[in-house]
Amino acid sequence: MSKNRLHKQGSGFGHWSFTVILIIVLLWWFIGFATRDCRKNTDCQRDSYCDYRYTCQKIPVIDGGNAKDILKQNSFFYLLIGGIIGGALTYYVMRKEVESKGKEKSAEHKEVVQK
Incomplete structure (x- = not known):
């Protein structure tokens, strides 16, 4: 074989x-x-x-009455407002985290300097 x-x-x-x-x-x-x-x-x-x-x-074909319904359904304005509010909240939370980390580092630095 x-x-x-x-x-x-x-x-x-x-x-x-x-x-x-x-x-x-x-x-x-x-x-x-x-x-x-x-x-x-x-x-x-x-x-x-x-x-x-x-x-x-x-x-x-979009006639006059149908166009108004379509414009009422446009939610771009609400999305824009939600995006602005979400961005502001994210900025606020991130800024607080950075400030708290900075305070922790400065407290650690003061302890090291005092020793």
Whole structure:
């Protein structure tokens, strides 16, 4: 018996299974590519656009009443106020920690000097 197993002939199941899986993946990709409604916005009608699922969607029109609802839902102002308050609190807490560490170091320094 030979100790060299590199030249041993296998059943070939690994090669066939890889080939079958590769063919299935390529067919799946090709069918998905071929069944797209659109590939770019110009493939759709004038009042439509091509979305991320490659289907043509109507462009939404914002009228006067709808625009007011959208503006009411805008929460940028509240996020800005929350960010400012959070930043101020973080600054205050960090400043207190730095001051307390400074006082501890100065107390240690005074003890060393007195000895």
